[in-house]
Amino acid sequence: MKKLKKYNPFIKFLVAVVLLIFLHGIGLLSPLENFLLFLTKPLNAHLYSWSASLNNSYNVSQDPEVLQAKIQELNKRISTLTVANSQYLEMDAENKKLRDALNFLSTNNFKAVTARIIAKQVQVNDNSDLVIDRGSRDGLTPGLGVVNEEGIIVGKIVNVKDTSATVCLTISSDCQLAAMIQNGTKTQGVTAGDLGLTIKMNYIPQLEKIAIGDMIVTSGLSDNIPRGLLIGKIAQVYNASNEVWQTATIEPLLNLDNLTIVSVIIQ
Amino acid sequence: MLKKIGQIVFFILFISIIALVQFSGIYALPSFFRDFNLILIALLFVLFFYDFNSALGVVIIGGFWFDILSFNFFGFYLISLFLTLIFTEWVLKTWLTNRSLYSFLLLILLATLVNNIFVGVFTYFSINSHGLFFVNYTKFGSILINQIILGELWALLLFSIASKATRQFQPFFLDKK
Numbered sequence: 157m158k159k160l161k162k163y164n165p166f167i168k169f170l171v172a173v174v175l176l177i178f179l180h181g182i183g184l185l186s187p188l189e190n191f192l193l194f195l196t197k198p199l200n201a202h203l204y205s206w207s208a209s210l211n212n213s214y215n216v217s218q219d220p221e222v223l224q225a226k227i228q229e230l231n232k233r234i235s236t237l238t239v240a241n242s243q244y245l246e247m248d249a250e251n252k253k254l255r256d257a258l259n260f261l262s263t264n265n266f267k268a269v270t271a272r273i274i275a276k277q278v279q280v281n282d283n284s285d286l287v288i289d290r291g292s293r294d295g296l297t298p299g300l301g302v303v304n305e306e307g308i309i310v311g312k313i314v315n316v317k318d319t320s321a322t323v324c325l326t327i328s329s330d331c332q333l334a335a336m337i338q339n340g341t342k343t344q345g346v347t348a349g350d351l352g353l354t355i356k357m358n359y360i361p362q363l364e365k366i367a368i369g370d371m372i373v374t375s376g377l378s379d380n381i382p383r384g385l386l387i388g389k390i391a392q393v394y395n396a397s398n399e400v401w402q403t404a405t406i407e408p409l410l411n412l413d414n415l416t417i418v419s420v421i422i423q
Numbered sequence: 424m425l426k427k428i429g430q431i432v433f434f435i436l437f438i439s440i441i442a443l444v445q446f447s448g449i450y451a452l453p454s455f456f457r458d459f460n461l462i463l464i465a466l467l468f469v470l471f472f473y474d475f476n477s478a479l480g481v482v483i484i485g486g487f488w489f490d491i492l493s494f495n496f497f498g499f500y501l502i503s504l505f506l507t508l509i510f511t512e513w514v515l516k517t518w519l520t521n522r523s524l525y526s527f528l529l530l531i532l533l534a535t536l537v538n539n540i541f542v543g544v545f546t547y548f549s550i551n552s553h554g555l556f557f558v559n560y561t562k563f564g565s566i567l568i569n570q571i572i573l574g575e576l577w578a579l580l581l582f583s584i585a586s587k588a589t590r591q592f593q594p595f596f597l598d599k600k
Contacts, residue, residue, distance in 0.1 A: 165475065165476045165479055166479075169479045169482070169483065169505070172483060173483075173498065173501050173502070173505065176487065176497075176498075176501065177497055177498045177501075180490075180497040180498075181497070189491045192488075192491060193491065193492070196443055199443055199447070200443060200446070200447040200492075201447075203443065203444060203447035203448035203451075204447045204448070204451050206448065207447070207448045207449070207450075207451035207452050208451050210452060210453075211451060211452055211453050214453045274447055275446050275447045275450060275451065275492065276450050276451045277450065277493065277494065278450065278457070285494075287492070287494075315494045317494070320492075322494050
């Protein structure tokens with residue numbers, strides 16, 4: 157009896173844990189879980205937002221040389237874009253499609269769900285998944301494409317719960333997207349993340365002409381991801397004469413650490 | 424009675440906030456800082472300065488929050504934290520005869536190591552394992568070292584603040600005789 161009393165809290169705990177797991181398993185705990193998640197969503201979103209901005213300022217302020225190089229690169233890009241922009245402005249009046257692309261979601265008639273990022277989950281293989289505050293109740297299913305406010309694809313839905321979901325990022329090796337290079341022949345392939353920093357496009361036939369700066373978009377071959385969503389631009393091409401395939405390294409067009417709000421394209 | 428209820432409510436809220444800060448805040452920090460395991464430090468702190476029952480409370484509340492927020496199987500954090508607590512309690516009872524800063528630092532080191540092993544083993548059985556066992560994770564060693572460093576620094580900070588703020592913690596330090 158004395159021994160039983162000694163182990164009393166231990167037994168109580170085990171009963172509580174078994175009960176929790178059982179109730180979760182049969183779904184009886186779902187209303188409480190959803191209520192708690194709903195209640196803490198704003199706090200989670202704020203906490204994530206603070207940490208993300210802290211992370212960003214930490215990364216930026218870390219190395220002045222990198223910062224200087226980035227400024228120079230951006231200045232170069234500004235001058236290139238200025239020239240390109242003047243050309244586009246002329247085409248703008250005649251090309252409605254291009255103009256519409258700027259207003260991404262509305263003009264493409266995509267049905268989208270806007271979500272806030274509430275956490276980041278680091279996987280065992282160094283990949284990071286984002287946790288968003290929308291789930292199956294909002295119509296989310298695994299495989300749906302996730303874009304930022306400019307319509308650049310940032311990843312796709314991997315796991316879904318009632319009121320939350322995880323998004324694998326395009327820079328994660330697990331995140332594969334059917335893609336297409338915007339060159340003359342519209343070369344198709346599959347992109348996957350590389351070391352959590354860039355994106356790689358493999359199995360590009362040797363005869364295909366690809367160049368640094370070519371834009372990569374989704375090809376529409378994935379079931380749930382529409383065609384034409386921007387993935388990034390080619391930063392490097394690996395083209396060895398003795399190889400059957402070419403490989404391209406793609407630079408994402410946005411800093412994925414800065415994301416706080418995303419849209420999930422449902423249709 | 425009211426005071427007791429108030430204490431319990433405060434305890435639940437405090438541990439819940441720690442769990443939320445860990446899940447949404449700390450994991451999004453830059454790489455070194457994101458390895459800080461605040462919930463584990465809270466668990467050890469409660470076990471060290473209060474009692475086993477209160478530490479069980481930390482496991483239930485913190486583990487529950489982590490299990491509903493994360494995408495691992497339900498019970499992942501409840502069980503791994505519980506096993507860590509059992510191990511820590513055993514070390515505390517069997518090996519550490521006094522409650523000094525040094526024993527707390529040693530406890531953090533051992534608990535962090537054991538917790539990472541439990542988490543690693545459970546991850547192998549979850550959907551996020553990618554077929555890798557924890558010893559094969561590319562950053563298992565560096566994450567473990569980061570966690571230990573951050574935990575130890577946090578413990579030093581807590582002890583310093585506590586010893587300045589109150590004399591309640593003074594007996595916990597070793598005598599300089």
